[in-house]
Amino acid sequence: xxxxxxxxxxxxxxxxxxxxxxxAQAGLEVVVLEAERGIGxxxxxxxxxxxxxxxxxxxxxxxxxxCIAGKLAxxxxxxxxxxxxxxxxxxxxxxxxxxxxxxxxxAARARANGVEDLERLSGAEAQALEPALRCTxxxxxxxxGIFDSHGLMLSCQGEAEDRGAVIAFGSPLLAAHAGRDGFVxxxxxxxxxxxxxxxxxxxxxxxxxGAIALARRIEGLAAEHIPASHxxxxxxxxxxxxxxxxxxxxxxxxxxxxxxxLTLDLAGQVRFGPDTELIDRLDYQVxxxxxxxxxxxxxxxxxxxxxxxxxxxxxxxRPRLGKPGDALDFIVQGPQTxxxxxxxNLFGIExxxxxxxxxxxxxxxxxxxxx
Numbered sequence: 001x002x003x004x005x006x007x008x009x010x011x012x013x014x015x016x017x018x019x020x021x022x023x024a025q026a027g028l029e030v031v032v033l034e035a036e037r038g039i040g041x042x043x044x045x046x047x048x049x050x051x052x053x054x055x056x057x058x059x060x061x062x063x064x065x066x067c068i069a070g071k072l073a074x075x076x077x078x079x080x081x082x083x084x085x086x087x088x089x090x091x092x093x094x095x096x097x098x099x100x101x102x103x104x105x106x107a108a109r110a111r112a113n114g115v116e117d118l119e120r121l122s123g124a125e126a127q128a129l130e131p132a133l134r135c136t137x138x139x140x141x142x143x144x145g146i147f148d149s150h151g152l153m154l155s156c157q158g159e160a161e162d163r164g165a166v167i168a169f170g171s172p173l174l175a176a177h178a179g180r181d182g183f184v185x186x187x188x189x190x191x192x193x194x195x196x197x198x199x200x201x202x203x204x205x206x207x208x209x210g211a212i213a214l215a216r217r218i219e220g221l222a223a224e225h226i227p228a229s230h231x232x233x234x235x236x237x238x239x240x241x242x243x244x245x246x247x248x249x250x251x252x253x254x255x256x257x258x259x260x261x262l263t264l265d266l267a268g269q270v271r272f273g274p275d276t277e278l279i280d281r282l283d284y285q286v287x288x289x290x291x292x293x294x295x296x297x298x299x300x301x302x303x304x305x306x307x308x309x310x311x312x313x314x315x316x317x318r319p320r321l322g323k324p325g326d327a328l329d330f331i332v333q334g335p336q337t338x339x340x341x342x343x344x345n346l347f348g349i350e351x352x353x354x355x356x357x358x359x360x361x362x363x364x365x366x367x368x369x370x371x
Contacts, residue, residue, distance in 0.1 A: 007203075009030060011205075012038075013040050013041075013043060013153075015206045015360050016206035018361035020156070020157075020160040030160065030163075034170075037169050042210075044149060046316030049146050049147060052351070053115050054352075056109070061330075063330055066330065067359075068113060084147065084148040093252070115143070122137055129246075133302065175219065177219045181201065203343050205344065215347075221338055221343070231319070233283065236313040237294050237310040237312060238271045239310065240311060245270070246264075251300065251301060261273075286313065295310065319349065
């Protein structure tokens with residue numbers, strides 16, 4: 001016999017757990033399928049843990065809208081649920097006259113997105129805030145912060161389970177068959193090597209960098225609705241010794257990312273990254289040799305970086321849509337696009353996906369007719 005449930009969410013990363021929480025709180029019976037042995041084993045646990053303000057994204061895009069909504073929801077959630085967070089603020093810095101115009105463009109884009117708290121600073125004003133900094137000008141973003149992403153995931157998991165949701169670890173989704181009454185799923189078992197069948201009326205593909213491959217295994221989903229994608233690895237290096245900054249420091253953006261920036265964790269440890277490395281398979285090893293390019297990039301705004309102070313920390317892998325260098329939006333794809341009732345695909349959920357996680361869950365609920 002095939003067991004039947006109302007809703008299956010694939011992926012127990014931060015977005016999948018936020019979606020499971022939201023749908024369970026709406027009264028749905030929810031099962032989360034996770035191929036790994038624990039929550040947040042992929043992109044969700046390998047990032048900068050930054051709460052983004054909503055500065056960089058194309059006005060009117062999903063990234064812009066959901067980042068702004070997600071930022072407000074995330075700060076409120078962290079405060080009400082006792083999740084560690086700090087509103088440290090961020091400086092986006094220009095290190096030459098040619099970059100000053102980029103700061104003005106970013107400020108205009110941020111205003112178009114509804115970010116009203118940016119402050120334009122001269123180089124001297126920025127250096128008064130951060131004496132170790134070298135720049136010709138900066139934007140101060142006071143609503144940028146950091147938080148405990150694992151604490152968020154644990155909280156979402158607990159609230160989902162309190163409402164009856166079940167998380168099945170070691171249970172990869174091997175295939176899905178669309179029918180008149182929903183979906184029949186072929187589910188693997190990493191312990192026994194056997195499989196089972198599970199039927200559901202609603203299916204949420206929140207599999208992170210595995211979402212594209214999973215979509216290809218959904219029988220009945222037309223190939224035209226599955227975008228091209230690639231894996232973009234970001235390496236991080238940590239700084240030995242005391243932190244020379246109290247705020248996050250970002251250079252002006254570069255094609256494909258926000259540049260090699262300086263972030264702080266909740267313990268005050270400085271880390272730099274990510275860079276961008278196109279890869280063709282999952283590989284989380286950090287090549288110590290990549291530090292050479294980090295030193296050059298960082299010293300443009302932090303000339304006092306000592307030689308030998310960078311140590312390999314960790315790497316994350318982003319699910320990047322399109323071609324390398326493309327700046328593409330999130331895709332939250334519902335039945336009105338692909339024609340399969342009950343199916344929502346989340347593609348290309350990279351930065352600011354962590355900041356946007358609670359807002360993404362609301363977007364999924366809306367597409368499921370639950371908003």
